[in-house]
Amino acid sequence: MLSVLALGCRSGPELPRARPEPAARLTEPSVLCLEQQPRGPCLPAARVEGWLEDPALTIVGVHEAPAGEQGAKVFTLQVPSEAGPIVFRAKWRTGGYNGTRRELGAHVVQTMFLEPHEYVVPPASGHCFELAHYRRWVDPEAEPTFPGIRCVHGVLQYWLENAQTLPEAEEAGWFNWSEGALFDAALWERDRTYRDSLAHVNLLSHLIDHADTHWAQFLIVADPATPRVYGVDNSLSFGARQNPGLRLHDWSRIKVPALPGATIERLRSLGDRLDRLSVLEQFARRDDGVLVEEEARPPAAPGDRGYYFVEGKLKARLEQAEIDGLRARLEALLARVDGGEIELYR
Numbered sequence: 001m002l003s004v005l006a007l008g009c010r011s012g013p014e015l016p017r018a019r020p021e022p023a024a025r026l027t028e029p030s031v032l033c034l035e036q037q038p039r040g041p042c043l044p045a046a047r048v049e050g051w052l053e054d055p056a057l058t059i060v061g062v063h064e065a066p067a068g069e070q071g072a073k074v075f076t077l078q079v080p081s082e083a084g085p086i087v088f089r090a091k092w093r094t095g096g097y098n099g100t101r102r103e104l105g106a107h108v109v110q111t112m113f114l115e116p117h118e119y120v121v122p123p124a125s126g127h128c129f130e131l132a133h134y135r136r137w138v139d140p141e142a143e144p145t146f147p148g149i150r151c152v153h154g155v156l157q158y159w160l161e162n163a164q165t166l167p168e169a170e171e172a173g174w175f176n177w178s179e180g181a182l183f184d185a186a187l188w189e190r191d192r193t194y195r196d197s198l199a200h201v202n203l204l205s206h207l208i209d210h211a212d213t214h215w216a217q218f219l220i221v222a223d224p225a226t227p228r229v230y231g232v233d234n235s236l237s238f239g240a241r242q243n244p245g246l247r248l249h250d251w252s253r254i255k256v257p258a259l260p261g262a263t264i265e266r267l268r269s270l271g272d273r274l275d276r277l278s279v280l281e282q283f284a285r286r287d288d289g290v291l292v293e294e295e296a297r298p299p300a301a302p303g304d305r306g307y308y309f310v311e312g313k314l315k316a317r318l319e320q321a322e323i324d325g326l327r328a329r330l331e332a333l334l335a336r337v338d339g340g341e342i343e344l345y346r
Contacts, residue, residue: 015066015165015216023061023076027086031162034193034226036117045116045123051079052090052125052156053293059129059137065091067216067233073138074159089159091232094145099235100126100155101306101316104280106208106234107157109326110200112273113266120200121231122158126281126316128291129154146307146314150289153314160230163219174224181215181249182229188257194227195345199259201229203267205251207329212236212243213251238322254333254342261344264337271330277323283314 033042051057061076073092078085093100107124114120128151134142138152145153166182169175176184182201187194205213210231217233236243242250278300283291291314301308304319318326336342 014167017064017066019066020063020074022087022089023063024078024087026088026161030088032119032122032158032160033117034221034228036115038117045119048088048123048158049125051077051086051088052123052127052158054079055290055292056080057127057129058133060087062138072233075156077156089161090156091159092154092156093235094152094154098240098306101280101318102208102237102240103155103157103233103235104316105277105318105322106204106210106231106237108277108280109208110204112276113263113270114200118196118200120197120204120229121234122160124155124157126153126283126293127156128152128283130288130290144289146291146309148289149285149291149314151291153283153291157232160219160221160232162222163230164222166215166218166220169220169222169227172222175220175227181213182218182251183255187227191227194229196260197227197229199256200263201231202251202254202256203259203263203333205231206254206333207326208234208237208252209239209325209329210234210237210252211240213246213249214243215249238318239325254336258343258345259337261346264334264344267330268334271327274323274327277318277326278320280316280318282316285312285314 029041029043031042032048033044057077057079059075060078063074065072065074071093074089075092076087076089078087093103104124104126107121110119110121128149131142131144131150131152134152142152144150164172166175166177170177176186182198188198201218217231219230219232221228279296279298282294282296284294286292300315300317301310304321306319307314307316337344
């Protein structure tokens with residue numbers, strides 16, 4: 001379904017599974033806001049994050065994700081509101097292992113130097129679905145993720161309803177697929193939305209040390225007027241073993257011709273705030289055994305466990321070695337900028 005012919009002479013890659021359809025009619029608007037002052041209906045990132053964290057969130061449909069080998073699902077979800085149920089979709093990975101907290105970590109890192117309308121990772125949040133509900137919809141043999149609770153924990157990432165794969169965008173005639181996968185030289189020169197978002201994707205991939213930046217990890221908004229690039233799978237990052245087949249597609253290295261100067265200035269203060277990553281999120285246990293998200297507060301527990309309980313609170317974090325690695329990459333990046341090795345644009 002997703003094969004493409006570039007300029008009529010070569011075929012592009014394919015996703016291994018068909019794109020799933022929603023299990024229920026989605027609530028509009030269903031697209032994220034891409035501008036600080038939107039010109040039309042859209043979803044602010046903070047509103048989406050609130051839905052993902054809502055204890056009343058329920059599953060109304062489940063499909064296999066179109067790509068990936070880590071068991072990701074696409075959930076159609078419903079959350080109550082005063083105006084009636086809100087229906088939307090999110091990608092789900094079950095919790096308790098490195099991929100989920102790294103996915104969450106990528107989202108948190110971007111919030112520390114990008115404005116919400118600039119995000120290049122869809123909003124993400126941990127969630128714990130009540131056990132009986134999860135067994136009904138997802139896996140009848142599911143077990144609680146952690147001892148002493150009655151829910152299945154994982155990370156939800158908002159599903160981009162208005163996005164295309166890179167081969168689809170080329171097939172539509174407005175994106176030029178190349179060996180660099182994400183980079184379209186002509187689009188870079190003429191379009192600020194694409195240029196900024198690609199630079200931000202490259203910056204984030206570099207800072208989190210993304211180890212698997214092949215083409216299927218990225219999507220682009222299916223509108224030539226707002227070609228925002230997104231990284232939608234960051235689970236192999238923060239020191240994960242690198243995919244040896246990346247070759248020219250390694251976007252954990254700075255590959256764009258220049259970086260936005262305003263963003264670099266924001267990054268100069270990031271090093272002072274990296275301790276924030278020692279507590280990515282925090283959950284309290286209700287009387288029924290279900291974990292409900294609450295405000296994340298330090299301190300972190302000693303040791304290097306990614307998920308841990310402190311005084312009955314479940315916390316997720318980046319390990320100290322992962323934070324130290326991010327700090328080292330940030331300092332090296334700024335040194336390269338200050339030394340003139342990396343160009344900036346206004």
